[in-house]
Amino acid sequence: MIPPIARRFVAGETVPVALEHVRACNEDGLRVILNRLGEHYDDPDDARADTEAYLDLLDDIAAAGLDACVSVKPSQLGLDVSDDLFAEHYREIVAHAHDLDAFVWCDMEDADTTDATLDAFASIAADYPWRVGQCLQSNLRRTREDLDRLVDVPGAIRLVKGAYDEPPAIAYTDKARVDEAYREDLRLLFERRDRGIAVGSHDPAMIALADRLAREHDADYEVQMLMGVREAAQRDLAAQGVDVAQYTPYGDKWLSYFSRRVRERRENLAFAARAIVGR
DSSP states (O other): OOOHHHHTTOOOSSHHHHHHHHHHHHHTTOEEEEEEOOOOOOSHHHHHHHHHHHHHHHHHHHHHTOSEEEEEOGGGTTTTTOHHHHHHHHHHHHHHHHHTTOOEEEOOOSGGGHHHHHHHHHHHHHHSTTSEEEEEETTBTTHHHHHHHHTTSSSEEEEEOOOSOOOTTTBOOSHHHHHHHHHHHHHHHHHHOSSOEEEEOOOHHHHHHHHHHHHHHTOOEEEEEETTSSHHHHHHHHHTTOOEEEEEEESSOHHHHHHHHHHHOHHHHHHHHHHHHTO
16 A cells, blocks of 8 residues: 555556546646656566556546556666667557557656667657657756757657766756756757747746746747646646646556655655655
């Protein structure tokens, strides 16, 4: 059974419960991005099982008529086994989404996975335009070059600050510098494309900047926030006419999910502590 702290951030252990959460969010004007919990599989059978689960989940979303899509993790689809296995499973899921008029996001994991993840995204987006989106992390020093490469690819881009604790040689570690990089990357996206921009942030200043840039460049965008984080703000933004999507994990692997998030950064431990005391 999921304890109360985890229930705030995880929709449930089963698909029916997760879909009920989606329905409630839709009633409040929120789209939902469903992520089945699971990552870092070294057994191809596990990667295959989650691939098939995502195929079924896309069918369930379509049958229920819900405003939701899915988000996968590279290591969940077999990247730790091989780049080819990951790309094969990723492509299969996007192809099925294409048949259903649905959408697939791909999360970004640690920096060692970046090249394989972006190569797969660019290839699949070329074959299934605007059916797939990719997360990029502004704390990585390479991200500006990655944006230059991907900005004309026919797929959406979710920009986040980055949650992985990477070494200073490849990542900005100072919060102010990460914020500066995020603002620069946002400006690049809005200057060079008019669609497929996702602002993955809970930072009111970044959301306000995105709104100004969208108006200045006449571009469409959406704000993406996590389940359990600033949910009142999510609903307020939606009520103001902003497109808002809530990233919602579900599944029985919630314990490893939270353990890994806490280990990654001390800030996550502090956030969990605040959640426990309700602050």
